[in-house]
Amino acid sequence: MSDARGGAPGGRGRRDDRGRQGPPRTGGASGGDTGRRRDERGRERGAARAEGRGHRSAAAPTDRRRGTDAARAAAFEVLREVDGSDSYANLVLPPLLRERGLSGRDAAFATELAYGTLRLRGRYDVVIELCAARTLDRIEPPVLDLLRMGVHQLLGMRVPAHAAVSETVGLARERTGVGSGQFVNAVLRAVGRESPETWLARVADHVDPAGTDAVARLAAVESHPVWVARALREALAGNGRDVDELVELMRADNTAPEVTLVARPGLVTAGDLVEQSRGAGRRGRWVETAVVLSGGDPGAVAAVREGLAGVQDEGSQLVALAFAQAPVAGRDERWLDLCAGPGGKSALLAALASGRGARLVANEVAPHRARLVERALVAVPADAVEEVRTGDGRVVGQDEPAAYDRVLVDAPCTGLGALRRRPEARWRRVPSDLAQLGALQRALLSSALDAVRPGGVVAYVTCSPHLAETQLVVKDVLRKRSDVEVLDAREPVRDVAGDDIPLGDRLDVQLWPHAHGTDAMFLTLLRRSG
Known part of the structure; x- marks a missing residue:
């Protein structure tokens, strides 16, 4: 059985610097020619040096190794873009991989290194502080990103300790200087002396020495800001779920999601997508339009390149399909996507509208996002x-x-609700964001209720389970109106997903990563009365 850092016992082979299994060692203490390669102190020498072919480097130790492989370099650049330019990793990484010609194992390694480091940053920051004997604000941001990368390789990936340290130190020497390389080397070696399990216990004890705040301990170990952890716990309770599910929920946030494709109705079928994925695709769990990829580049699927399909979480597909399934009184000819960017739901709704003789208006406040909507709609009938x-x-x-x-x-x-896919969001958001967003959410929902005709339906959707962005927004808006009826959103959701989908007792619907395998989408359906 391999150890926590991906090393393997003798006789089962060595792992390379990515943690991949290599050929087994030959020879041993009782066989082969190793006895002839021991020096006068009994230390084993390499074959080259034993035969006089080896030599010592004339360079100082700090000058011997600079740089690293392309995959680690790409992951580091993603972290710097996320930190320095407020970019999103899911927008930065794919074009960078194409630019560097990284595919297959190299692309997978870079992706896990970048995303895993971002997801578990909170946990790793405590580990770094304990080993560096200084606060994080005294570490230069690029060096801190290097340390986080190194710690993820040591504690979160199957990378041998020697490779995790040496490759990260080499990258540090190239990008941030010899001095920082020595610092990175010292910190990572200290990290590597303890097992991942030991570090989890030390992290929890560091943030809550008295052992009296279970949520704070869990937040540190599962790498969420404490305010987010408390909000998720309240959301579970507010939706009638057991608050003990918080552990599963936060672990689901830290699990890399598979890519999900949407087969836009009338343009392509899910069966076509499975066939085009060449064995990498399988049908989704809840909706007929979803295909889940076990690996590979979604851009390699022909239907995706042609706009007949797209990348869209199954929960996002489900709430859009349920909205289209909700009954309206009278005509059903003109639909509006009020906040359309980047266009995934617009394209799905437009494809549905085409089959029903309806037309979609896609509204987006940001011009660059409106262009993304146009791109998403390129294959939909005009x-x-x-x-x-x-x-x-x-x-x-x-x-x-x-x-x-x-x-x-x-x-x-x-x-x-999408921390699996956008791990950096948990570190960017602060509680004060809720007030500004809440005012916008209430204004948009009020506008939508004015824009729909009597008998028509409004869907309020968020990719957040936070009660201040979901139930409270709807409650506040409806308090000021007497012309709105709350529909049972569970009925159209079951019409689309089947009766087996687990739903609560409320009329609205809240999806969960740990319970449904989707992003935490929220859906309320409202009908404008006369």
Whole structure:
């Protein structure tokens, strides 16, 4: 059995610097020619030196190794972009991998190193502070990212300790200087002296020495800000779930999700996508449009390149399909996606609208995101899209009162429901964001209710389970209105996903990564009354 750092006992082979199994060692203490390779002190020498072919480097130790392999270098650049430019890893990494020509194992290694480091940053920062004997603010940001990368290789990946240290030190010497390389070397060697299990216990004890705050301990170990951990616990309780599920939920946030494709109805089928994926795809769990990829580049699937399919979480597909399934009274001809960027739900809805003789208006406030919507809609029949426009969703209800039969509000939110896919979001968001976002969410929902006609349906959707962004927003908006009926969102969700999908007792629907295998999407359905 290999150890926690991916090393293997003798006789089962060595692991290379990625943790991959190599050929077994030959010879041993009682066989082969190793006896002839021992010096006068009994130390074993390499074959080259024993035969007089070896030599010692004339360079100083700190000058012997600079740089590392392309995969580690790419992961480091992603971390620097995320930290220095507020970029998102899922937008930075794919083009970087293509630019560097990284694919297969190298691409997978770079992806896990970058995403895993971002997900578990909170845990690793405590480990680094304990080993560096200094606070994080006294460590230069690039050096801190290097340390986080090294710690992830030591504690979170099957990388041999010697490779994790030497490769990270080499990268440090190349990018941040010889002095920082020595510092990185010392810290990582200290980290490597303890097992991952030991470090988990030390992290928990460091943040809560008295052992009185279980949520704070869990937040540190599972690498979430404490305020996020407390909010997730409240969300579980507010949706009638056991608060003890918090451990599973946070671990699900730290598990790399598989890529999910959406087969846009009328353009391509899920069966076609499975066939085009060449063995890497399987049907989704809940909706007929979903195909899950076990690996590979989704851009290699022909239907994705042609816009017949796209990358979209199955939970996101489910709430859009349930919205389209909800019954409206009277005509059903004009639909509005109020916050359309980047276009995944718009493309799915437009494809559905095409089959029903309806038309979609896609509204997006940011011009660059509106262009992404146009790109997502490229393969949808033109008669299904009335317009892609740039505008403030908060005034649509005033400008176009009672003009639509269906309105989707996929509201901007903290994104706490998609931490599996955007791990850096947990470190960027702060509690004060909720007030600003909450005002926007309420204004958008109010506008949508004004824009839908009597008998029409509004869906309020967020990719966050936070009660302040979900139930409280709807409650506050409805308190000021007497012309809205709350529909049972569970019915159309079951119509789409089947009766086996686990749902709560509330009329709204909250999905969970640990319970449904999706992002934590929230859905409320509202009908405008006369």
